[in-house]
Every structure is written in C-alpha cells, then in structure tokens.
Amino acid sequence: MEQLKHECGVAMVRLLKPLEYYKRKYGTCLYGLNKLYLLMEKQHNRGQEGAGVGVIKMNSSPGHEYVFRERALGPNAIQDIFSTINRQIERDAIADKPIELIDACTPFIGEVYMGHLRYSTTGRSGINYVHPFLRRNNWCSRSLMLCGNFNMTNVDDIFRSVVEKGQHPRIYSDTVIILEQLGYALDKENSRLYHKYTEEGLDGIARAGAIEDHLDLVPVLQSTAPGWDGGYVICGAVGSGDMWALRDPHGIRPAFYYYDDEIVVVASERPVIQTVLNVSRSDVRELMPGSAVIVSKSGNVWVGDVLGEKENRRCSFERIYFSRGSDADIYKERKALGRNLVDKILCVVDYDLKHAVFSFIPNTAEVAFIGMIEGLEKYLDVSKATHIEELSVEGALTHDVLMEIMSRKLRIEKVAIKDIKLRTFIAEGESRNDLAAHVYDVTYGIVENGRDTLVVIDDSIVRGTTLRQSIIRMLDRLHPKKIVVVSSSPQVRYPDYYGIDMSRMGEFCAFRAAVSLLKKRGMEHVLEQVYEDCLMMEKMPDDELRNCVKAIYAPFTDEEISEEIARMLTPVDTQADVCIIYQSLEGLSKAVPDCPGDWYFSGDYPTPGGTRLVNRAFVNYYEGNMDKR
Template identity: 60%
Template sequence: MEPLKHECGVAMIRLLKPLEYYEQKYGTWMYGLNKLYLLMEKQHNRGQEGAGLACVKLEANPGEEYMFRERALGTGAITEIFGAVQSNFKDLTPEKLHDADYAKRCLPFAGELYMGHLRYSTTGKSGISYVHPFLRRNNWRAKNLALCGNFNMTNVDEIFQRITETGQHPRRYSDTYIMLEQVGHRLDREVERLFQQAEAKGLKGMDITHAIEDQVDLVNVLKTSSDVWDGGYVICGITGSGESFSFRDPWGIRPAFYYHDDEIVVLASERPVIQTAMNVPDEEVKELNPGEAILVDKTGNIRMAQINEPKKYNACSFERIYFSRGSDKDIYNERKALGSNLVQPILKAIDNDLEHTVFSFIPNTAEVAFYGMLEGFDNYLNHLKISKIASAGHQLKYEELDKILSMRIRSEKVAIKDIKLRTFIAEGNTRNDLAAHVYDITYGSIVPHVDNLVVIDDSIVRGTTLKQSIIGILDRLHPKKIVIVSSSPQVRYPDYYGIDMARMNEFIAFRATIALLKERNKQHIIKEAYKKSKEQQNLPKEQIVNYVKELYAPFTDEEIAAKMVELLTPEGTKAKVEIVYQHLEGLHAACPKNPGDWYFTGDYPTPGGNKLVNEAFITYMEKVYSD
C-alpha cells in the first residue's frame, strides 16, 4: 500500500550497423536513441527521482567530442533529458536532419552506443551528482568510462579500504562513485599494459592507440574489480573507445535481460520492456545468468563471459510480487498464483460465508493477484457445487438445483485511488487528513452490516496507509468484517540489495513482534538478541549471525498478524478487522524461479546482509527501543 522505492532501472543499446543503415531502413539515424527512450519510458516504474543517459560515437576524429551525457532530477526526468538531447536538432533543415554522415560528424548524441538509467534512491542521498550514469574522463579514449547500475552494495567500507590501499583517493563516499573509480583503475591498468605491449612491438602514434582499442580485455577488468563486491547488482558500462558491458551479481539477486540480432544489442531490467520496444516474442529475450556478462567490443562482436563464479541462486522475489511490470508472461501467472494460493486462509477468515462476502483489491499493483484470487474461489465454488449435487443424488428439485448453480463469487471495485498526495501542500495533521483521502470507495457496493469485505494487496510493509486511509475508508461501507489480504508474506527484515526497506522500526511486523514480547513479559529475548548482536559487531561479515530471527521465534504468523490489527486499526472502526498473509510455502510455489526471500525469513544471500541487519538492530536498540 505504501509505494516501495526500488533502485533502479537500466537500459543499453548498441547499434551494429552504421547510422546510414538505420536512416535508410527506418527513416532516421536516431533509431538507437528512440529505442533507448522507449526502454526507459517503459521502465519508469523503476525510478522516478532522476534519469540519465550517455552516448558514445565510434567514428569521432581527434579534437571532436565522442562521449556525451545528460542527466535530470524529478518525475519528469526522462522527458527532460530526451528533450535536452532533441534540442540540439531542432534548428536543422530536413535535409541535415536526415543526413547520417552529417550527424556523425557534427551532432552530439549521434552515436552507436547508448546507456540509460532510472534512479530511485535507497540511501537518502539526492541531487544531480547522485544521478547515473557516472562519468570518468581521460585524454585516452579507451580510459573514458561511464557507469550505471541497479544495485546496492553492502560492503562499501571494505571496497573503499581496498582501493585506498592501492593509493587511490576517491572524492566521494558512495557505492556508485567508488565502483566507478575501482573499475576505472583496472581499466587504466589494462590500457597501460597494452601500451607497453604495443611499444615493445615498435608501434608509434595512432598505431598504438588502435592497438590498445582493438585489444582491451574488459573481462579481466571486471573480474579484478568485482571480486570483493557484496550485494545485488546489474552494472552497465561503456568506454570512450566503444566497448560496452553489462553483468549481473553472482547470486542473481537483481535481474537483467537482453536481445540481439544482426542490427542491434538491447539490454534492460525487465523482459517485456524489450519485447515491446523490439516487437519480439519472449523466447527471443534471454536473461543474464548469475555472475555473467554480455560484452560488445568496438567492432560489434558480441560475447558472453562468466565474470564471477555463481553462488547460491537468490533472485529477488519482490521483483515478481511488486516491482517488475505485470505484463511479463511469467510474472503475470505468478501473481495470479499468489492470489489463488490464499483461498483457504481467506475462507477461514470469513467462516466459509461466501454468500455474504464481497471481494476487491487495493489499486493498482494488486489487481493481477485479485484475478488469481477470484479464479481460485471460482474453482473452489465449482468443487462445492459438484459436491452438493453429488451428495443430493437424484432427489434435487429444480429450485434446489437452481440455487446451487446460482452460487457466485461477488466482486466489486470497492477501492479507488482518487488523488496523489502532494506533500508540499500541507504538513502535520492537515497532511495526515489528506493522506486519509488518497483512496475513495464505491458506495453501495456491499450490503451494510451483512457482508464481509475482503480486500487484497500485494504487500503490507509499514502499514501507514492501512492505518491512515484504507481501513477507515472501507469501514464507511459498514461491512460486518474487513479482511485485508497480503499476497506476500510478512516483511520482517530490512533489504540491502536495492529496495527502500532499511530501518527495523519501519516494519509493522517488527513493531507488532516487539509489542508482543513486551506484552508477554519476554523482554529478555530482545535484550539477549541485542547483546549477541553487539558482541559480534566487530567480526568479519562472514562470521556474523542474524539474531533478529530470535525475536520472531516465539510467535506464529497469525499471532503477529493479530497484533498488527491492533496497531493499525484506527480508533472508532466499527467493523471487525483481520489481516491474512501469504505463507512462505505459497510464495515459493507461485514464484519457483525467484527463491530470494530474505525480507521475509532473514536468510540473507550474502554475508553483507547479515552484517547490515546486525547494525540496523543495534541502531534500533540504542536510538529507538526503551522499556
């Protein structure tokens, strides 16, 4: 219900033919630029705090610019950066606008290699200097590097120490900037190695430059840069000499998909984005394997390489539940399965009273799970009808048969997302009052004081919108009971791999658990977990244990959910309220290819996750918790 922020979305385009080819075939040399725009616009759900793009010309002469970048902040950043690029062409005559040779020689952003990025901050840091791509310039074309990614690193301190020990002095303490310097440093070493090799062969001048650019080995650069990285990532980069790469973390946490033919290489964070932009079937779009890279050299040769050895596969399940577009064939079916899996616990919550229950959903991301839930109930109802008819034998009268066959699942669009709250309009209590009206209801959609109301959402993380808006506004319909259903399990632990969920006390499941421990005089469990966490604070990340798990151990999911209801139900609510969560078994049955579930289980895929949850719990205990 509260939008989660996700870092981030990436897109890459590499044209494999000269610009003249696209002008002749598609009527514009801007074919690659236009495809990049489509890829970014179709992924705007992944980042609305900023956007940027970079471009490389492959055929620039000395003295001519060959590497370009444009960045902007805000929800309109995609439009802004592409508008800024197009402003370079607005005064051209039609002849010049369609002259690919002129474009290559004279126009900025008229290149063969493009990279785009959409940003959501998970660190709280904002401003144009934090918007990707990051750029590292040098007089040697092969040493220029632009980098962007969808990632969070859990061991920035370790990486920082490693590169400073080699004599580097980064100007900024952020994971993206440090990674840029790290990859850039290895790229420098690679270029210098080739320079010495060329000199030893007796080459001089531009022959040395050509020899370097023809032999740069980015595989070695990436291997020696990333071996210490702990986190979920898809990193993309382009060099001034026309090399490009994209590679995925060895746990497969963050997703990346690619497509190529004899005209183009395309990469993006989501599969249907490429399908739509390129009009290709899903089977032609491939997914990068964990630890794998796709690389294209300056001549257009494509190769796959294993950068890091694959670890235990832990693709993020929240990608399937929430973040990725539901237009992906597999994700659509998985979200439906998440809804269908909830039939039995919902039946229990409504005492099997389908006749007096109306089903609905919280707009808009829960809609597909809602269809799956309805499908599951339709199947249940069909079995129930068959059972009733079979048990009655041949004694059924027409009216009785009609009554059985007339049984229906009742569904309505009860909740409507009416306005987007503008936080600059008001503060304090006035702002909270506005938040209560983000959603509206369809009056008359249920029978007051008779019907149960079951409303499904994709996740309940913080519970803020439930308390401030949803429960109160649904109660205006006067249902007998309100059942809030989450298609995902209880979010209990922070995420450190790209989702904006980092502070313990933000989670309603965590707050409910702490409340239960206090209520049942089990504060010693909290203190013992803190003591254990504190004792391991200075251990290497590989030795750290997640002791936060011990807080949840005494309680069932249902006990924690019941306490959540107490904490989230607004004063004055007349209907009885219950929260039903997906179980882990249901999640994994619905999303078998994305087993990553650390935000639900605390089983972090990398040692850095345990280290950061340890720090988060210590921070909570020392700043927030009190008896």
C-alpha cells in the same frame, strides 16, 4: 499500499552497423536513440526520482566531443532529458547534413547508448548522484561511463581499497567508488597493451588504435567485482566503443539481453525488450548470475561467465511488486500468489461466500486478485457440484433448487478507487492524517451494513502507514461486519540492503508487532539479549555471522504476529472487526519457485554484508538511532 522505492532500471543499446544502414532501412539516423527512449519509458516504474542518458560516438573527429551525457531530476526526467537532446540535435540541422558529418559531429547520435532510471534507497539525492557517471580521459580507451541497478553492502571496504591505491574519490557513494575501481583496472589494461604494442614497434595513432581494438574487459571486471558485496547489474561503456553489463553471482538484481546482427540491447525487464524490438519471448535471454554480456569495439558479442554462479537468490520482490506484470512468468506467478491464499480466506469468512464482497487495492494487486478469484470460483464450483450430487441422491433436486444453486456467484466489486494525489504537506498533526485518509475513495451501496465481510487484497503490507491512515478508515465507511485485508506477500520482517527502500528496522509493522508481543508477555529480556548478540556479531568474520534478529520473532506463530499487526493498524474508531492475512513463505516458494531470494521475509541474507547490516540495524534501533540504516 505505501509506495516502495526501488533502485533502479537500466537500458543499453549498441548499434552493430554503420549509421547509414539504419538511415536507409528505418528512415532515421535516430534509430538507436529512439530505442533507448522507449526502453526507458517502458521501465518508468523502476525509478521516478531521476534519470540519465549517455551516448558514445565512435566515429567522432579529433577536436569534437565523443561522450555525451544528459541527466535530470523528478518524475518527468525522461521527457526533460529527451526534449533537451532533441533541441540540440535540431540545432545541428541534421536534415541538411550528409550522414558522414552526422556520424562525426552531431551530439547524442552514436553507436553506444546508456539509459538509467533512479530511485534513491540510500538517502542521497541530487543531480550529483544520478547515473550515468563519467570518468573522462583524453584517450578514448581510458574514458569510462557507468550506470547500474545496484546497492553495495560493503561500501566502506570498497572505498578503503580505492583510497589505499592512492586515488581520491570526489563523492562518497558506491557508484563513484566502483567507477574509480573499474577506471583503475581499465588504466592497468591500457598500460599493459601500451607496453605490449610499444615493444612491437607501434607508436602514436597506430598504437592507440591497436589498444582500442584489443581491450579485454574480462580481466577488468574480474580484478574488481569479486570484492563487491551486494546485488547488482553494472553497465559500462568505454569511450572507444566497448560495452558491458555484469550481473551479481547470486542473480539478486535482474537483467535481460537480446542481440542480432544489427543491435545489442540490455534492460532490467524482459517484456520491455520484447515490446520495443517486437521480438518473441524466446529471443530475449536472461543474463545469468555471475555472467556478463560484452560487446567489443569491432562489434563482437560475447556472453559468458565472469564471476562464477553462486546459490540462486533472485529477488522475489521483483516478481511480487517491482517488475512489470506483462511478463508471462510474472503474470502467472502473481495469480498463483492469489490462489494460494484461498484456504485462509475461506476460513476467515466462515465459508460464507453469500455475505462476502471481494475486491483489491489498486493497482498493483490486480493480478493477484484475479488468481484469488479463480481459486474461490473453483471452490464454489466444487461446492455447488457436491450440493447437487447430494440432492440428486436424496431425490430432492427440483428445477427451482437447481437454478438457485447455479445462481450462486462470487460478489466481485471495485471497492477502492485511487483518488488524486492529495497535497498532505500543507497540513500537520491530525489534520494531515485526516487528509491521508482520503487518498482512496470507495464505491458506496455494495456492502450490506453490519452483515457482509469485505475482503480486499494488496500485494504487500510493509510499514502499514497507508493501511492505518487511509485504507481501513475508507473501507469502514461502507459499514461491513468485518474487514479482511489480504497480503499476497509474506510478512516483511527484515530490512533489504540490495536496492529496495526497506532499510530501517522500526518501520516494519511485523517487527513492531513482535516487539509489542514481547513486551506484553514480559519478555523484554529477549530484546536485550538480541542487542548483545548483535554487538558480538560485529567482531565476527563473515563465515561466522548469523542473523540475531530472528530471535525476536521466534516465540510467536505467524498468526499471532498477524493478529497483533491488525490490532496495531486498526484506528480506534473503527466499527468493523479487522483481520489481516499474509501469504506464507511456503506459498511464496510454491508460486515463485525460480526466485527464492526472500531475505526480507525469512532473514536469510544471500551475502555476509546483508547479515552484518541487519544486526547493525537492530543495534541502531535499540540505541534509539532511528535515522540510521
């Protein structure tokens, strides 16, 4: 499938013991930094456009830096960052230093560690957009570092509220704006404590220490986050040592945490924490929607509700595609997605398993393939048992017949092989398409020409570009009678606005197929009506919004749209018949019951911002503004 981008992955580490403790127990004062590196490397799947690391040193001497940051661009960003950090540490010659000097002066060795992996889903790229972001101040308790896995749908509103307070954000991006919002709230909390302790007779260093010791981050978050519309996990660290991670009230973006008496860890995926800290699954907890995990300067860990938990809309695409399949629940869910497609597959191959070859598109669909095969094998076992029983009743079951029945197996082959990443940018036009057709290679000699049906499963078919330019052409070289492409996810019909790179309406093959059917059947008036309805929605308050784009799909069955997608994505010179099968929404819900966020399939957005933006996306499409989101 074509690569989908996702924003983003987070990792946070908070050490709860003095640095000397880790040196003594684990043999290194780099314990926290090493854990951060592993957490980031094992979430490499979540972002390969850039990465960033931030460290806060709580015991820094005045006149020495206490907030450190390193960022880099490109797929090797993690290695580049840690190579740079290691060079700085080596130059500081920590092997010859007493632990007290390391704790006070050595760069990138501290108590609070923040890591971020980024994919851009907004079209903005470059080092200035790479997390973590910093808001520096001479007062430790006013310095703020921020990163997150999020996308806000109401950036204009947030920006306006920040400017109205008199602030002047230097970059128009949701991260910078949120940084300024939170910084403003943090300043207010500092001012409150400043006046409180001044009235109590404290001054100078004593007052600054009291402020640091008594910061309350809950009101800081509660005064800002209710105005955010989007899916998010926002991670922050104050220069004096306080740390937090906050999850959106619908739980759209994932977050997990673990803590004991030595360490607090937050990450976007559960198995990453399990592996890096070598702890059991039950020890790693999900950060519940609307809740935060907060660690104070003193090391107090608090986990609780901050924003209130709303309707569960955990992202199902996380389970289908983005998150690592090594998570126990995700592995089972992906297998279930494959099993749920068995009835449709059997129907399409006319129940002729003898002349069907089964495979998958490497590599993310492999687990769904296992589930699909298990379901087909169950059907085959029942079929064999029924046949044996019938022949037994008839008295026609001989040893040879029994051996023939028992020898019936599924034909499982590795048909598609992901080849080297070809540099298609050196070509243009048809020559570029010809190069794209060779992104995958095939295994020859396993398909009977003109007789076998070739069934391949993929995790999703979103735009269809790779399917048309590469996969179908590749499979047709094997000369099957029919090619059946199976998607373990339903038809992607609507843009995502919460952190997945699916935002332009005209990109989706399901949308293009529905528009094509409307035109074929003389129903272009539906498009015009949807356009007018979408314009009307722009003036509506949030509680009266509706997704007008649903009307484009309403006249057709899922099967009709799938057939049109197959027609549109099949190259004209293809010899085999081509069929595309999609997962149903019911099948998705059955396989992934705890993550019902399916707005990209159903059009039911979890927040008003999503509904408002999908209507705007259709207006842009209809008016020909194809580059707008």
